[in-house]
Amino acid sequence: MKSIDTEVQNFHQKMAKSMHSLLKAFTEGFDAMDKAKAEEVEQLQLEKDHREQTRVKKLDKLHSGISNLEALTSKLKMSFDGEEKKESDDANVQQKEEVNVNEKDVAPTD
Numbered sequence: 001m002k003s004i005d006t007e008v009q010n011f012h013q014k015m016a017k018s019m020h021s022l023l024k025a026f027t028e029g030f031d032a033m034d035k036a037k038a039e040e041v042e043q044l045q046l047e048k049d050h051r052e053q054t055r056v057k058k059l060d061k062l063h064s065g066i067s068n069l070e071a072l073t074s075k076l077k078m079s080f081d082g083e084e085k086k087e088s089d090d091a092n093v094q095q096k097e098e099v100n101v102n103e104k105d106v107a108p109t110d
Helices: 002-105
Strands: none
């Protein structure tokens, strides 16, 4: 009987050690999975941040280009407006000169 009790006790000890090892393996496995998930989430966040930074840089370049184009367009409009004004001023001066010349040519009728 003692030998049977000893065998049962040994069996229970081996079974307890096996269960302990199994639980330890599961715990380590789940910890590793949680760590991998956390790293994956972190990596995805980093990639998302990088894409966002790239997008912002491209939009800044685009905005800068548009601003430069608007400035050039504005300067071009101002130069055309200046030329048109100068041409119209020249035309007005020329018309006034023609009127003055015509007035001198015409004799007074008093």
